[in-house]
Amino acid sequence: MSTATTDTGEAIVDWYATAARDLPWRRPDVDAWAVLVSEVMLQQTPVARVEPVWRDWMARWPTPAALAAETPAEVIRAWGKLGYPRRALRLREAALAIVERHGGVVPDDVPTLEALPGIGTYTARAVACFGYGRPQPVVDTNVRRVVARLVHAKAEAGTARAADLEDIAALAPTDPERAVRFSVATMELGALVCVAGTPRCAVCPVRDSCAWRLAGYPAHEGPPRRVQKFAGTDRQVRGRLLDVLRAAAQPVEAAELDAAWDDAVQRSRCLDSLLTDGLVEQTPDGLFRLPHS
DNA sequence: TACCCGTGGGG
DNA sequence: TCCCCAAGGGT
Numbered sequence: 001m002s003t004a005t006t007d008t009g010e011a012i013v014d015w016y017a018t019a020a021r022d023l024p025w026r027r028p029d030v031d032a033w034a035v036l037v038s039e040v041m042l043q044q045t046p047v048a049r050v051e052p053v054w055r056d057w058m059a060r061w062p063t064p065a066a067l068a069a070e071t072p073a074e075v076i077r078a079w080g081k082l083g084y085p086r087r088a089l090r091l092r093e094a095a096l097a098i099v100e101r102h103g104g105v106v107p108d109d110v111p112t113l114e115a116l117p118g119i120g121t122y123t124a125r126a127v128a129c130f131g132y133g134r135p136q137p138v139v140d141t142n143v144r145r146v147v148a149r150l151v152h153a154k155a156e157a158g159t160a161r162a163a164d165l166e167d168i169a170a171l172a173p174t175d176p177e178r179a180v181r182f183s184v185a186t187m188e189l190g191a192l193v194c195v196a197g198t199p200r201c202a203v204c205p206v207r208d209s210c211a212w213r214l215a216g217y218p219a220h221e222g223p224p225r226r227v228q229k230f231a232g233t234d235r236q237v238r239g240r241l242l243d244v245l246r247a248a249a250q251p252v253e254a255a256e257l258d259a260a261w262d263d264a265v266q267r268s269r270c271l272d273s274l275l276t277d278g279l280v281e282q283t284p285d286g287l288f289r290l291p292h293s
Numbered sequence: 294t295a296c297c298c299g300t301g302g303g304g
Numbered sequence: 305t306c307c308c309c310a311a312g313g314g315t
Contacts, residue, residue, distance in 0.1 A: 042311040049301075050311090083299030090313085120313045140311045159294080160312095187311060196309065197304075227308065230299075239299055277298090 003209045004150050009171040009182050015205035016185030019192065023047065024055065025130075026184070032106040032131030034058055039123045039130075040091050045082050047191075053080055065104045067095040073290035076279065077246055085242060089278055090118025108132040126183075135179035137169040142190025149194060149212035155220040156196075237261045237270040238279075245280060251287030 024030070025038035037057060041050045057078060061067040067075070072089060079088035094116040098106055106127065107113050113124035122140050129136040139147075144157035147167045157164075168186065172179045193200045201207050212218070230236055240260040244252060261267040271288075274280040281291040 039311065044298090044310060044312060045300075046302075046310045081300060083301085084312090086298065087313085118313065122312060126311070138311085141309090142311070184311095191311080225308095228297090233297095233299095235297080235299055242299090273298095 003211070003214070004171055004206070005209075006171060006173055008150070008206050008209050009173050009186075010178070011205050012171075012185045012189055013173060013178050013181045016181060016188055020185070020188055021047075021192075024051065032108065032127060033062075033064055035131035036094070036106055036119075036123075036127045037091065039126045040087055040094075040118055041082055043087060043123070044084060049082060053078070053082055061095075063104065064095040064098040064106065067092055068099045071292050072278065073292050076242075076290050085279055086277055087118060093117040094119060106131065108134065110136065129180055129183050133177070133180050135172070135176045136183060137165050137172060138183045138187065139164045139168060140187055140190075142187045142194075143168055145196060146186055146190045146194045149199075150206060150210050153211035153215040153218065155212065155218065156225070158222070234266065234270050234273070237263075237266055238274055241267070241271055241274060242279060245288060245290050248289065251283050251289040253287055257288060 020026070025034055038050065038054055041054055041057075060078065061070065070092065072092060075088050075092045076085055079085050082088075097116050098104060102112075107116070108128060108131075110124045110128050113119050113127050114121065116124075119127070122138060125136040125138045126140075128134045129138055139160070141157070144160065144164055147164060148154040148157040151167050151171075171186075172182050189204075189206075193204050201210070201213060204210065207213055237260075241257055244257055244260050248256075257271065258264075258267065261270075271280065275282065278291055280288055281293075282288055
């Protein structure tokens with residue numbers, strides 16, 4: 001069983017003070033909009049690739065109203081190669097909703113945030129916590145791995161459970177400011193020390209109360225996590241097609257898209273799905289481009 | 294619940 | 305080279 005308590009949480013907060021990365025969206029002067037943008041960009045995309053895009057993005061669209069006034073085409077281009085470009089569309093849609101429903105102010109409570117496009121359980125809590133200083137337990141992939149090891153003596157986290165939220169909340173300090181810090185600190189611990197590959201237990205601030213370590217590092221049980229293929233999938237084809245359109249200053253003919261992928265059936269299916277998703281539009285004369293509305 | 298949705302760096 | 309995986313969300 002676990003020996004982790006709120007003392008463990010306090011130790012993680014203390015560790016964070018000495019080990020945290022200096023990331024731009026953690027500066028004290030950033031507002032909730034800047035935090036929201038960073039959190040959406042960080043969904044499944046590593047910090048190093050997000051950082052330069054986030055800087056450009058915030059300089060160009062410093063408020064929800066500024067982004068809401070932009071065309072999808074410009075937003076998709078600015079998203080660059082962060083991946084999963086539907087996130088860019090949803091971020092713009094979230095900006096529109098913030099302007100229309102909330103007077104241009106990012107909401108500060110979890111249920112209202114969760115109602116925005118592209119904002120789910122994790123991101124809503126992250127914005128409330130990091131953007132507004134509201135103590136909230138947050139559960140991302142890092143936190144799930146830390147909880148699995150520290151509390152449950154498991155090598156890996158299983159699929160997300162509602163109980164994850166309670167598990168991490170049980171370790172949080174009672175002081176509100178330290179509880180806020182604890183949420184980001186636990187994520188940081190998972191990102192820097194309690195990593196997915198080879199964990200760096202020698203420098204872990206809570207190794208003495210880690211259930212997994214105390215149990216002798218038992219190996220993962222159950223089915224291995226299946227890896228997503230990429231080469232040859234629709235995701236790759238969609239990426240190729242979008243690449244052509246991002247680079248094009250003018251609408252392009254279908255023949256130009258044909259060069260992006262040999263398999264005509266798959267190519268057609270992917271172009272259709274991009275049209276359905278609103279990532280591509282067809283002009284009245286049958287050409288293709290990033291959507292202008 | 295399981296699957297789909299991009300991209301690229303590191304072991 | 306190949307494989308793992310990275311601050312998830314929507315369906």
